[in-house]
Amino acid sequence: MAAKDIYYVPEGSKWPIFGSFALFVLFIGGALLFNGNANANVVLYIGIALVAYMFVGWFNDVIGESRSGKYNGQVDVSFRMGMGWFIFSEVMFFAAFFGALYYARMYSIPWLGGLGSGTATHEFLWSAFEAAWPLSVTPDPTNYDQPSDVVPAFGVPAINTLILLTSGVTVTFAHWALKNNKRTSLNLWLAATVILGFVFVFFQAEEYIHAYNDLNLKLSSGIYGSTFYMLTGFHGFHVTMGAIMLLVILLRTIKGHFSKKDHFAFEAVAWYWHFVDVVWLGLFIFVYWI
Structure with a gap:
């Protein structure tokens, strides 16, 4: 580790501008895909490849700087502050x-039903409207996909809740093992966390396939479909990224990286994973359960 009175300032890096370009290509590919463009897949795959290359290269540079002893306590504090603000x-x-979900459920729907105004607003817009959540019935089946049912809470979502809560325990055990210099236990508990993370993603993908094909629940299924996929979809993306980060940390621990006093990269990913756990609990309660 560098001397206490020396603050390491990295040299100029290509990765921020390269990452911006990679994300731009990725988002263009996504926009083309949603608009049915014939070349969308090519652009999207190029964007994914560029983002993956950016992550590998940037992680490699930072890990190399850390392993070479260029960071000290002051740099560690800045990393912690940066991760805290990121979360x-x-x-x-x-x-x-x-x-948005709260506003739709607690304000928009009651107002449309006539609550507080004394006027049943829906009578002028959609006479069959019922002010109850979830809005699984759409006003115009020709322009909106009509879901046959809602996604039940006590099925795959309940299983995934158990999986994520268990993964929060296993990553805590891994952290405890690292602080006590028990490398075998560290690797085993961390591997268990990685496996649980990817199992969660697999089950969510299965749930999406079921919801899309069997329940006809889509982004075009009104406010229920859009809020369901936006919230659970972004959370699934965060779980995927968190599982990949945990996998990187696992590969590093297998190589003997980190010590019981110097392991902020591990802590940062653990913080992120606990954040993902807490968000899922909110999703399970407010999107699936009530």
């Missing part, structure tokens, strides 16, 4: 979507 930004990101 806070993620909290605000999901708060916006939870806020």
